[in-house]
Amino acid sequence: xxxxxxxxxxxxxxxxxxxxxxxxxxxxxxxxxxxxxxxxxxxxxxxxxxxxxxxxxxxxxxxxxxxxxxxxxxxxxxxxxxxxxxxxxxxxxxxxxxxxxxxxxxxxxxxxxxxxxxxxxxxxxxxxxxxxxx
Amino acid sequence: xxxxxxxxxxxxxxxxxxxxxxxxxxxxxxxxxxxxxxxxxxxxxxxxxxxxxxxxxxxxxxxxxxxxxxxxxxxxxxxxxxxxxxxxxxxxxxxxxxxxxxxxxxxxxxxxxxxxxxxxxxxxxxxxxxxxxxxxxxxxxxxxxxxxxxxxxxxxxxxxxxxxxxxxxxxxxxxxxxxxxxxxxxxxxxxxxxxxxxxxxxxxxxxxxxxxxxxxxxxxxxxxxxxxxxxxxxxxxxxxxxxxxxxxxxxxxxxxxxxxxxxxxxxxxxxxxxxxxxxxxxxxxxxxxxxxxxxxxxxxxxxxxxxxxxxxxxxxxxxxxxxxxxxxxxxxxxxxxxxxxxxxxxxxxxxxxxxxxxxxxxxxxxxxxxxxxxxxxxxxxxxxxxxxxxxxxxxxxxxxxxxxxxxxxxxxxxxxxxx
Numbered sequence: 177x178x179x180x181x182x183x184x185x186x187x188x189x190x191x192x193x194x195x196x197x198x199x200x201x202x203x204x205x206x207x208x209x210x211x212x213x214x215x216x217x218x219x220x221x222x223x224x225x226x227x228x229x230x231x232x233x234x235x236x237x238x239x240x241x242x243x244x245x246x247x248x249x250x251x252x253x254x255x256x257x258x259x260x261x262x263x264x265x266x267x268x269x270x271x272x273x274x275x276x277x278x279x280x281x282x283x284x285x286x287x288x289x290x291x292x293x294x295x296x297x298x299x300x301x302x303x304x305x306x307x308x309x310x
Numbered sequence: 311x312x313x314x315x316x317x318x319x320x321x322x323x324x325x326x327x328x329x330x331x332x333x334x335x336x337x338x339x340x341x342x343x344x345x346x347x348x349x350x351x352x353x354x355x356x357x358x359x360x361x362x363x364x365x366x367x368x369x370x371x372x373x374x375x376x377x378x379x380x381x382x383x384x385x386x387x388x389x390x391x392x393x394x395x396x397x398x399x400x401x402x403x404x405x406x407x408x409x410x411x412x413x414x415x416x417x418x419x420x421x422x423x424x425x426x427x428x429x430x431x432x433x434x435x436x437x438x439x440x441x442x443x444x445x446x447x448x449x450x451x452x453x454x455x456x457x458x459x460x461x462x463x464x465x466x467x468x469x470x471x472x473x474x475x476x477x478x479x480x481x482x483x484x485x486x487x488x489x490x491x492x493x494x495x496x497x498x499x500x501x502x503x504x505x506x507x508x509x510x511x512x513x514x515x516x517x518x519x520x521x522x523x524x525x526x527x528x529x530x531x532x533x534x535x536x537x538x539x540x541x542x543x544x545x546x547x548x549x550x551x552x553x554x555x556x557x558x559x560x561x562x563x564x565x566x567x568x569x570x571x572x573x574x575x576x577x578x579x580x581x582x583x584x585x586x587x588x589x590x591x592x593x594x595x596x597x598x599x600x601x602x603x604x605x606x607x608x609x610x611x612x613x614x615x616x617x618x619x620x621x622x623x624x625x626x627x628x629x630x631x632x633x634x635x636x637x638x639x640x641x642x643x644x645x646x647x648x649x650x651x652x653x654x655x656x657x658x659x660x661x662x663x664x665x666x667x668x669x670x671x672x673x674x675x676x677x678x679x680x681x682x683x684x685x686x687x688x689x690x691x692x693x694x695x696x697x698x699x700x701x702x703x704x705x706x707x708x709x710x711x712x713x714x715x716x717x718x719x720x721x722x723x724x725x726x727x728x729x
Contacts, residue, residue: 183333183356183460184468187441190364191434195592198410199429202588206413215418217489218583228419228488236501239659243504246667250511253674254467257518264681273678280671287667296663298656 238295249283332359335448335455359459367440371598375402377637378644385648406591414587420488428486429585429592431479436596438472439603444527446616446629456527457629465526466514469607470507473562476600477503480571480581483593487584495580498655499564499571505662506561506568512670513551513558516677517611520544530615532689537619538698539689542612546700547676552612554670556639559604561662563597566647570655605639606632 217224256276263272290296333355340358343351376391376399383390391398416425442465445457462468477500484496518524520541521532533539542552561568564580572580582593609615609632616632653661684693 180460180462183331183360184438184441184462186357186360187363187438187459188434190360191437192430194364194368194437195430195433198588198592202410202412202414205411206587208413210415214415217417217419217487218578219490220578228490228493230490230493232494232497236497239501239505242663243508246508247504247511250508250515253512253515254518254524257515258522258524260519260678261522261681261687264685269682273682276678277675280675284668284671287663291664296659298659 235298242290242295245286246283249279252279330453330455331458331461332362332455333459334453335450335457338450338453338455363440363459364437367437367599368595370602371595372402372406374598374602374640375405375594377640378647381641381644382648385645409591410588412587414589415584417488417584420584421486424482424486425584428479428483429589429596431482432476432596433592435472435475435479436599436603439469439600439607442466442468442526443603443606443610444530444615445606446632448628458527461525461527464524466518466529466607466611467524469526470511470514473600473603474504474507476596483585484581487581489584491578491583492581495571495577495583498577499581502564502568502570502658502662503562505659506558506666509554509558509662509666509670510562512667512674513555514611516548516551516670516673517541519674519677519681520548526610526615530610530617533614534617535689537614538694540612540614540617543698543701544689544694545677545680545697546704547673547680548612549701549704550669551673551677552608554666554673555612556608556642558662558666559608560643560646561658563600563604565601565643567650567653568658569647569652570658601640601643602636605636605643608639609635 217228219225253276256272260269260272263269333352336355336358337351340355343354379401380390380398391401394400394404416422441459442462443458444461447454447456449455480496480499480503484492484494484499487493517529521529523529523532529541533541537543541548543549564571571577577583582590585593613635616628618628618631680693680697684690684696687693
């Protein structure tokens with residue numbers, strides 16, 4: 177099996193070499209004339225205002241967390257999917273399906289909860305956040 | 311040295327069924343090596359096979375960028391690039407050379423190491439997705455050689471894993487650039503890509519339940535019975551799964567109508583705002599290579615891979631057939647890009663979390679129930695027949711609705727003649 181993954185390693189090395197050759201070639205062919213204006217962060221021609229590492233929407237964290245739960249779930253579903261047909265042929269189909277149905281149901285309840293709480297809304301009105309606090 | 315390479319095992323171990331990867335074909339057709347290299351002939355064959363892919367994949371964007379410009383031109387009633395070469399076919403090459411000569415700036419206040427590392431990660435891992443895609447096959451003697459770098463037994467799972475590493479590269483690029491546009495663009499891009507990974511994974515799962523293998527060549531082998539054996543037609547739910555997969559794939563590669571990370575009107579150019587010259591070109595290569603990869607995966611999983619339309623007869627089969635089907639899907643993506651306007655962020659997230667994910671869960675349960683009722687063997691006429699009937703009726707009803715809507719809107723917009 178390692179033989180197969182050696183190919184993946186070789187492709188990654190190949191990609192690395194490809195990028196490196198391009199960048200080195202480009203380094204020797206280009207002229208570099210740095211100036212203060214060029215090195216400024218691009219903000220549509222205006223002088224940059226404030227720190228770049230701005231505060232961003234907490235939605236991103238929430239989405240990442242929900243994603244994590246569902247992704248782990250998919251990892252659990254894959255082995256079941258691979259053997260499902262064999263289980264049906266062995267006569268255990270309804271049991272296998274029932275167990276996975278319960279598993280998916282639990283996670284769908286989770287999705288429904290997040291949905292009902294309004295965490296799937298990208299834009300939340302100030303009112304709804306305040307209602308939640310009280 | 312030999313022992314060191316010995317841990318990789320042997321080529322004969324990796325044959326799945328009767329098919330061998332590209333390295334095996336190279337060993338077969340290339341002339342024998344000089345004596346002092348014979349020990350390493352398998353390793354050299356592997357390196358050559360990988361070298362071919364590393365060489366060919368960056369050429370795909372050269373074609374696709376030109377195709378995109380030509381398609382957009384024809385949709386908008388223009389001619390597109392016409393000056394460089396006949397009908398402008400050398401335009402992308404000229405652009406590439408131009409970018410090679412351009413100064414690439416590295417923002418001095420950003421994180422210089424991450425800024426340099428990001429293109430490496432994005433290009434390497436979009437190349438890595440091509441490892442497990444079977445592009446075609448050739449029969450030599452009684453052996454079948456598949457054009458695949460490595461016939462991984464967890465093929466499709468590996469592709470899912472590798473394609474999500476690209477998100478890390480995008481976040482790196484955005485964070486290191488020290489620009490607000492880049493930061494916001496990369497965060498949006500990451501949120502979008504991870505969200506749409508779930509519908510992708512779930513639609514792949516509904517295929518896996520039918521074929522019960524994760525091996526990409528194994529999936530293609532089960533579709534060798536002609537058009538009706540393609541996995542898209544096996545159950546009515548895999549028909550839905552194909553569309554869920556394709557919509558999510560468009561979002562995964564950040565294309566219109568889901569190209570919010572690069573929305574010019576609000577974020578300039580998204581995560582690669584600060585990149586210029588060759589580094590920018592590398593992002594472009596990765597983007598178009600990804601686009602080709604997701605279409606190739608869609609073809610492999612749902613549209614028969616390199617298998618032809620009719621059993622035994624090689625129409626639309628083999629390497630040319632595979633490339634044709636993939637390029638057709640790529641064309642559909644371009645068509646969508648130049649037809650639909652961009653979504654808003656909240657619409658984008660709603661579509662994923664409130665429509666696609668519940669629909670794909672429903673799909674999985676549907677496939678399960680279908681297999682329980684109509685038997686586990688979906689190639690059996692007892693299961694395939696009802697499936698085809700349901701799909702045909704559903705498509706018919708859908709088309710009827712669509713055309714009803716079209717003629718209805720036309721009637722509304724027609725000005726009433728005043729008498």
